[in-house]
Amino acid sequence: MHGGLFSAPDVTLDQIEAVDRDRQPPDEGIMCDALWADPQEPMGRGPSKRGVGLAFGPDVTKDFLDRNGLQMIVRSHEVKDNGYEVVHNGQLVTIFSAPNYCDQMGNKGAFIRFNSECVPEYTTFDAVPHPAIRPMAYASGFSNMFGGGGGFGM
Numbered sequence: 501m502h503g504g505l506f507s508a509p510d511v512t513l514d515q516i517e518a519v520d521r522d523r524q525p526p527d528e529g530i531m532c533d534a535l536w537a538d539p540q541e542p543m544g545r546g547p548s549k550r551g552v553g554l555a556f557g558p559d560v561t562k563d564f565l566d567r568n569g570l571q572m573i574v575r576s577h578e579v580k581d582n583g584y585e586v587v588h589n590g591q592l593v594t595i596f597s598a599p600n601y602c603d604q605m606g607n608k609g610a611f612i613r614f615n616s617e618c619v620p621e622y623t624t625f626d627a628v629p630h631p632a633i634r635p636m637a638y639a640s641g642f643s644n645m646f647g648g649g650g651g652f653g654m
Contacts (some may be wrong), residue, residue: 501534501539501573501575501576502534502535502536502575502576502577503533503537503553503566503575503577504534504536504537504538504539504553504575504577505531505533505537505556505560505561505565506530506533506534506537506556507528507533507545507554508530509560509563510567511564511568512546512568513528513568515530516523516530516534516590519534520532520649527552529637532552532553533553533554534602535553535577536548536552536553536577537553537554537555538550538552538555538556538577538578539555539556539557539558539561539587539588539592539594540552540555540556540557541557541587542555542557543557543558543559543560544557544559544560545557545560545596546645549558551601553640557588558587558588558589558592561573561588561591561592562588562589562591565591566633571591571618572590572591572593572620573591573592573593574591574593574595574612575592575593575594575629575633576594576595576596577594578594579596579598579605579607580594580596580610580654581603581606581607581608582607582608582609582610582624583595583596583599583607583608583609583622584596584610584612584622585596585612586628593612595610595611595612596609596610596625597609597610597611598627599625599626600627600645605628608625608626609623609624609625609627610623610625611616611623623641624631644646
């Protein structure tokens with residue numbers, strides 16, 4: 501998921517699957533929490549440092565996993581210095597794949613693979629220098645990338 505777990509204590513995978521995603525995210529409820537919630541060290545639920553969603557502790561993670569027959573939650577919503585962070589007794593991992601986020605954070609990027617025994621394996625990487633083109637130059641269309649001919653390789 502993108503963010504984290506829920507303000508309601510009994511959310512199931514079926515309820516998450518039933519959420520209408522073809523809309524603007526609301527300021528509360530399952531979709532809001534799934535997008536914006538973050539883990540915290542203390543048990544229970546608490547206010548979010550973001551002002552939207554909530555913070556949830558290791559007990560909330562364990563309860564959700566047990567109720568839904570899962571072993572781990574993988575989320576992606578926060579910059580992590582090493583590109584990833586494992587918390588809540590190994591049951592929750594944050595993977596952040598954008599190294600040097602916004603060209604100023606200095607963080608590594610990471611990705612996760614699960615081996616044949618479903619054990620997570622983490623790979624980290626550093627940012628590379630930007631090419632010597634103006635930012636977003638590629639966004640003006642494909643024709644500029646291919647000599648202005650309007651088609652690929654023309």
